Amino acid sequence: MRYASPQALRMALSQRLLTQSETTGVSLDRLRRRVLFERIITRLYAAEPGIWVVKGGMALEVRLRDEARLTKDLDLGLRATVQASGDLKARLIEALSIDPDKDGFMLSVGSVKRLMEDNQGQATWRASIAAQLAGKPFGGMQVDVSPRLYELDETDFMVLPNFLDFAGIQPPEVELVSVDRHVAEKFHGMLKEFPDRENTRVRDLVDLVLLNEHGLVDPERAVESVRSVWAERNEILPDEFPSLPVSWPDRYEAMAAELNLAAASFSEAVAVVRTLWEAMFDKRQRRTSADSC
Structure with missing residues (x-):
């Protein structure tokens, strides 16, 4: 030194x-x-x-x-x-x-x-x-x-x-x-359901949008990590992207403003993560169906 x-x-x-x-x-x-x-x-x-x-x-x-x-x-x-x-x-x-x-x-x-x-x-x-x-x-x-x-x-x-x-x-x-593992854990944290309370991890939605806006989310790469995270917890992947808690919009939008996110509104953020989810699973399902023909 x-x-x-x-x-x-x-x-x-x-x-x-x-x-x-x-x-x-x-x-x-x-x-x-x-x-x-x-x-x-x-x-x-x-x-x-x-x-x-x-x-x-x-x-x-x-x-x-x-x-x-x-x-x-x-x-x-x-x-x-x-x-x-x-x-x-x-x-x-x-x-x-x-x-x-x-x-x-x-x-x-x-x-x-x-x-x-x-x-x-x-x-x-x-x-x-x-x-x-x-x-x-x-x-x-x-x-x-x-x-x-x-x-x-x-x-x-x-x-x-x-x-x-x-x-x-x-x-x-x-x-x-890895960023793919991190994306998977963020999805799990955001979508986890609790029997006795509402999920409060709005920060995971913020982080997913942030990672996506920096070009760090690749659905085709991340999907296997998502499957692994759910399997490790002995949980079943949802068939469709579920609704997020009704208490999140104001909290999300305040955090998005602090970070100057392009997806400034809660509805924009939900559209972003739903599109990523569908890109991970719909695309793979279509490919599997095509391969079996």
Whole structure:
């Protein structure tokens, strides 16, 4: 690293982040979270290569940067089992104590708790991670860890834009859940039905429209991932694209305005995702019928 002390690095980094925030309009808090994300991922990958995979909203931020929906948490897939919260905490403490870039960040792991289980009895675990630089707090992040191997078969690799390149630190490469898998999980989250309440995941509709407007949704590629996601959950794919909750329009349109989506209205968004759904399944059904003739 080019800076002689963590104090010097903090001063230089703080000025750069402030300038970038003023230039781009991206909040300083969001930029600091990206720095922390980079430092966490760099250390996890250095300690355990091939074990950790970025998922969820942060995967969208990696792909789309400032145009992605704001996310405050980090979702990670883990190619290993977790038996107890203490085991995961010890694993994180050991991995995050390694500083391959000599960046001077101190990363501490707080409480780790068990969350919900999926249909196969695999739990998600939530950990809190806090950072210090030059003896002062730099921020914190909630990290959700999902040790589900079957979710991690389809992945992509991307080199991150690097907030510490000015300090001579190399940009980290991250492994992300593939865009097709991500699209499939968004469809499932958006369409999932609950026996006792309304589905509230309007953000999945927003993310699908966003991915589509960036040319990242390929129905012919995504369809097999969609089938896999439903099969993993022992659920049956709907025969037709279902109606979305009646409470979503106002919430969708507020989020669409923030992201400047072309599909600004709820009805436009529904038309987009219904067209994608029909392109995935109608086309394959027609092809299957033609092949059998």
